[in-house]
Amino acid sequence: MTNKFKMSMMGEMNFFLGLQVKQTEEEILINQSKYTKELINKFRAQHMKTVKIPMNTNWKVDPGSEGKSVSPTKYREIIGSLFYLTASRPDISFAVGVCARYQSNPKEAHMDAARRILRYLKGIPNVGLWYPSDDNLKLSGYSDSDFAECKIDRKSISGTCQFLGNKLIS
Structure with a gap:
């Protein structure tokens, strides 16, 4: 018996609800690399320098922090897009969750944190979930x-x- 997902009359599943699925006898790989690359282009991060972690560990910004306000609509668009990506990228879940706290009144520091996540994704767009076949x-x-x-x-x-x-x- 095979461990592959099957769909009648349509062949092997390659996409499911926006997730890319690659199946072999040994493993199933699920990612959103196409969506990730689209986000990087949409939010103009393709020319930004990549970073190794999605959030600066010394970030000390709070909701009442000083700084110039940024467009809440644009900020929410980035955060919403990143939330959708967490379905296959648990590595960004914490950073996206922290950024989501500031959607009501985002400042430049909050936008910088959201863009940092995009810079992180730019460096590793093909990462996803890996499920090897075993018992x-x-x-x-x-x-x-x-x-x-x-x-x-x-x-x-x-x-x-x-x-x-x-x-x-x-």
């Missing part, structure tokens, strides 16, 4: 907490991930 169905989960570490509001930060075998599922 390991062991469910495991991991969590991490950092109490009062958030530099913005001193709240605790926590996160979880769950794996089925060596496949990230949540």
Whole structure:
């Protein structure tokens, strides 16, 4: 029995709800590289220098920060587009979530943070989810907490991930 997704009379699935799907006997790869490249062009990030991480670890901007206001419509457009991309890019989920907090009154610093995510994506547009074929169905989960570490509001930060075998599922 094969582990491939099948669709009757249409052949092998290559796209599903905007996700690119590549299937072999050994693995299934899911990404949104076409969408990522379109975002980079749409928001004029194709000529920007790439960065290695999606968010500056020393970013200390809060909602009431000083600075010049930017177009909330443009900012929301970028953040909404990035949120859609998190379906196959969990590596940007935290950074996009932080940027989303400032949609009501974005400043230049917030826009810079959103553009940084685009610069990160420009450097690795083809990354996605990888599901190798194996019979390991062991469910495991991991969590991490950092109490009062958030530099913005001193709240605790926590996160979880769950794996089925060596496949990230949540």
